[in-house]
Amino acid sequence: MSKNKQSQPRVAYFCMEYGLHTDFKAYAGGLGILAGDYLKGAKDHDYPIVGVGILWKQGYTDQLIGEDGQPYDTYHNYRYDFLEDTG
Secondary structure, three states, X not given: OOOOHHHOOOEEEEOOOOOOEOOEOOOOOHHHHHHHHHHHHHXXXXXXXXXXXXXXXXXXXXXXXXXXXXXXXXXXXXXXXXOOOOO
């Protein structure tokens, strides 16, 4: 990269999900994987970028059928205590 980092525009990338690591379940599919790839690419090239999203406490629903034959939803509760505070 030939430009001085101070002269580069600062970028905030907003997305509802990010595929950054398999242990960090903040993505469902293609959109999250693409957003994660953008952030990883920017980091690899030392671009000043920050990803802004939502850290969901519960994941996507699993729909099950109860003994009475009626559908009901269950949610996975996620723990993020392994994440590092970056500032």
